[in-house]
Amino acid sequence: MWLVRVFSGMGINFMYPFLPLFVRDLGIEDPGRAALWAGAAIGVSGIPMFICGPIWGVLGDRFGRKRNALRAIFATAAALFLMGLSTKVYHLVVLRFIYGVVTGVDATSTALIASTTPREKIPFSIGALYSSSSIGHTLGPILGALVAETLGFRAAFFTAAGLLAFGGLLVALLARENFQPAPAGTPLFPHNAFRSLWKLISSRRVFPVMIVLFIVHLVPPMMFVALPLLLEQLKIRSVAGATGIAFALIGLMSALASYGSGWLANRVGMLRIIIAASIGAGLAYLPLLLLNTFPSILLTLTFIGLFQGAILTTSTTLVGMAVPTAQLGAAFGSMQSVTLSGFTTGPLIAGIVVSTLNIRFVFLAQSIGVLSLAVLVGTVVRRYYWASKPS
Structure with a gap:
């Protein structure tokens, strides 16, 4: 699964360095538009992802998380x-x-790993898994x-x-899952499946974590719109190439941090890591309001990554540690909807910020x-997360 996440991360992140440029190629010339x-x-x-994520998660718990991962990978391709x-x-x-309806590569593969890993090793396993995604995020924008640049958008x-x-073929051939199918005659969607899922994700233990995950995944992709246009303003000769290098650097640094934080989680504490890293990232975004040279921007992106x-x-990892093993697929499906x-x-x-204000205001928002x-983590999550333990 480590290799699979590398290839899937590469594929999914291929488009982001040039997507605003591809939109121009489709006839939208004005930078703001x-x-x-x-x-x-x-x-x-976002809307189909939000609706379909829990449905795919419940189906993964019902028919097998490996099958669900294969569905997500090939449909996304x-x-x-x-x-x-x-x-x-x-x-x-x-x-x-349509992509939003069928996707879910990260959620399905994470559920597969979490369901086959001893609970005490989940932080390290998810850290290793996210390091592979970050490597894919590193190589994807460059490639x-x-x-x-060479063959076209x-x-x-x-x-x-x-x-x-190719990643899907690796899952089909190499991934193993000791899945116990439901007895014959079991309904496709048990009458209490979504009620149990809602009870889980609306609990005081899990709901604040879902809010955290929404913010965590809201902030970084704002860069997909702002960074290519900022580099274009700096009159860089190859905007797509420079953007690819920038996103690759973020991905490389994220890979290193993912592995390290997964190892540190049981030693330092997950909440402490999130709080410290959030403060650091909040400060690291601020120089982008003023910087006007590509090397200085890359240095700032190093810390952001x-x-x-x-x-x-x-x-x-908070999700994997917070829910019972039997509901991991549904929980990570819900996590997919949120993230x-x-x-x-x-x-x-x-x-909207770029078209109404200025590119630089995006970094302030981040x-x-x-x-x-x-x-949020230092107050609400810290108060409720350890209040109960999953079975």
């Missing part, structure tokens, strides 16, 4: 391939909506920018689909977002 359409193209998948065939910007938006979408399909990786890993809603809302907000996360 291009930012708004790019944010819409990313953000439109097909959606990316079709995006490469877009000829109008609304084609891209519609396909991103995506390279393919886009459409070829980059096709290559991304191929990487995901480190703090971001620590936050992502430890916040996801991907944040992931898609972030670019929408960034697009700083405020992660600093509010530190306050």
